[in-house]
Amino acid sequence: MHWDLPLRPAELVENRLINAIVDGDFPINSNLPPERDLAQLLGVTRPTLREALQRLARDGWLEIHHGKSTRVRDYWHEGNLAVLGTIARYQDHVPPDFVPNLLQVRELLAPAYARLAVKRAAKSLAKHLEHYQDLADTAEVFAQADWEVHRYLTIESGNPIFTLIFNGFKELYQPMGNVYFAPAKARARSRRFYAELLQAAQTRDAERAEAITREVMQDSIKLWKSVNR
Numbered sequence: 156m157h158w159d160l161p162l163r164p165a166e167l168v169e170n171r172l173i174n175a176i177v178d179g180d181f182p183i184n185s186n187l188p189p190e191r192d193l194a195q196l197l198g199v200t201r202p203t204l205r206e207a208l209q210r211l212a213r214d215g216w217l218e219i220h221h222g223k224s225t226r227v228r229d230y231w232h233e234g235n236l237a238v239l240g241t242i243a244r245y246q247d248h249v250p251p252d253f254v255p256n257l258l259q260v261r262e263l264l265a266p267a268y269a270r271l272a273v274k275r276a277a278k279s280l281a282k283h284l285e286h287y288q289d290l291a292d293t294a295e296v297f298a299q300a301d302w303e304v305h306r307y308l309t310i311e312s313g314n315p316i317f318t319l320i321f322n323g324f325k326e327l328y329q330p331m332g333n334v335y336f337a338p339a340k341a342r343a344r345s346r347r348f349y350a351e352l353l354q355a356a357q358t359r360d361a362e363r364a365e366a367i368t369r370e371v372m373q374d375s376i377k378l379w380k381s382v383n384r
Contacts, residue, residue, distance in 0.1 A: 298332025
């Protein structure tokens, strides 16, 4: 049995500050109010506020210098993977080019982890892909299935960094996948990819897996742009 534990005070403050930053209440390169004022504004103690500020500084949202004001970093240029994963959860604040940029990154990464997965674990990958031709023809099913196959590929690649990067976008993947897979042509393209990837796994053709994955990644960028004109 699993229970969702309530957030600690510092975690609540952290979430509120991130909301304020992405909402523009605390714009990029602006300074936060003094600690005393900010703690009063948020209704928390200064130690609780300091804990939250340190966490946000660690994750690339803030720049703290003792004796000076705390600056909101330009998180698009000064942030890290922690910032990227957090932004993915704030879907209302995702800029128009965010998903195409992610797809371009995936175009670079996916062929590599697909090749490694077939090279290392062709048999288990083939077994995993066997049911993919029987997917219900809905956007929601395809979005979930696509998440599962790519995550499986990252795991079987043997490089956990691929999986860590991929997991950072879990919150964004399903809602954006629902949009992407709404047109029947997007579902048909991915169904063909799953069949070709299955064949590559069955024949242990890692180079073929890399090539077909690159092709579908390139096509996915075109399909996304056609859906979001």
